[in-house]
Amino acid sequence: MCSRWEEEKKEDGVKWTQLEHRGPYFVPLYEPLPDDVQFYYDGKPLKLSLATEEIATFYAKMLDHEYTTKEIFQNNFFNDWRKEMTSKEQKIIKDLDKCDFREIHKYFVDKSEARKALSKEEKQKLKEEADKIQEEYGYCILDGHREKIGNFKTEPPGLFRGRGDHPKMGMLKKRIMPEDVVINCSKDSKIPEPPEGHKWKEVRFDNTVTWLASWTENIQNTLKYIMLNPSSKLKGEKDWQKYEVARRLKDVVHKIRAQYRADWKSKEMKKRQRAVALYFIDKLALRAGNEKEEGETADTVGCCSLRVEHIKLHPRLDGQEHVVEFDFLGKDSIRYYNKVSVEKLVFKNLQLFMKNKDPADDLFDRLNTSILNRHLQSLMDGLSAKVFRTYNASITLQEQLKALTNSEDSVAGKLLSYNRANRAVAILCNHQRSTPKTFEKSMQNLQTKIDAKKQQVEEGQQELKKAEDEFEDTKDAKAEANVEKKKKLLKRLEEQLAKLNVQATDKEENKQIALGTSKLNYLDPRITIAWCKKFGVPIEKIYNKTQREKFAWAIDMADEDFEF
DNA sequence: TTACAGACTTGGAAGAATCTTC
């Protein structure tokens, strides 16, 4: 095992002893529009002040995005925009419908076209400039190691794009200045210089946290951080730890399950609710579901925050008994829709929890995430609701790989099995994506390829037949060699056809499933690495370069016998 | 018990880079 992953013990809560960096890279200041690109109000050109113009460009850039058709987006934008206008502008610009951003929009579209059309040399030059910034600001020194930073740039100003029905969509996200930024580094390190003429908000030396810089964003008034890249030792060790907690759950999960099943009959309503909620979290991999401040964000829920309106009870449905129909918006306003047959006791309890309640009432009115997590912590050190997601995801991958992999398969066939196992997890965790815009087209292309290959296979078969006939007649060595040649050719064609068919299956099954999140965040990479080793699949077929860097710890330590 | 701040992980979309195909 590489020593990089062997932890030298630090005091409780201490994350590093040395941290040195350059501070964040600040995105360039606004460049005014050329004079011939105009904004029009009520049909007439209107020269805007610099600040007003900048905000106008934020909206103009988004003109062909669906966001700008939404009333909330428009209203929020217009309100915030007006606040930044000069009083003269405020007197003129009173109606968004009379604002014409089309020329500005076109200017940016053209600009991006022009960028794409640059020559190879010009593009190379741009790349070198970006690399230089990355080299200078993109790394830090942490305990003697040079580590990559995840997000070393401050976020540019723009319009807030919340997801789902977000009440704040379209609001102005302000430009981050050095005066907003708190720097965190070690006392004896070279303290980063703020940009010329500016000061940091604060410089602190807190070695109990992992961030290098932070600021408060103005939309939700929450903190944003600059942190390390997943490839760093600090993040890698944390990731490893996460999976070790999940593996400890594996040892006690049977006991926990037995207990929550028993608690379905508890005299205490609070306990019953906790037990049913935990059953959902375990069986369906639901998220914990913290309470959220009403009206500040989109209306989404998790397990503990489910409301009566989010489930329907069916004593019988489609030949199954005790079916619960879930329909709610979860994280990122992704819809969770599922019909699940549950134990009779769970069903009865749900009926009880819903009795005399309005649709908008909490299903688990005696429960919240901190009650649940406190309970879980008492069952196992380090246990919280999300550990069940990690555990169930990883164990599912391991089981599915075991069930689906055929050692006789080609690498392509094994990869299909892997993807299917990965997919089972993504479905469990409800990781969805919108169907790619090019899906139908590329599916068709693939089918065309398959048809062509089929044709080739048939021709290959005929040619082989012909060669065999000829050998039959002549019995000479040349004809025999030809038969072998044709056999080989046919075999290759058949393999190519099989591979294409596999690809098509994989693609179709993957239409609306996003595999990335589970691969990156829920599946213990050691399971994958062990599988690769066991079945002779190169790791690069599963993990790309970035992923291999992130999972370096696992690649170092897992052998083919690893069991989650 | 609740409210809240803070720190950290998880999430899909969009943009950029690279590969494939004609």
Add this chain to the structure above:
DNA sequence: GAAGATTCTTCCAAGTCTGTAA
């Protein structure tokens, strides 16, 4: 070698969960 498709990377929003204070 351009266009289109695919894959990788970046972006930043939206969760989880802990600790603290009242």
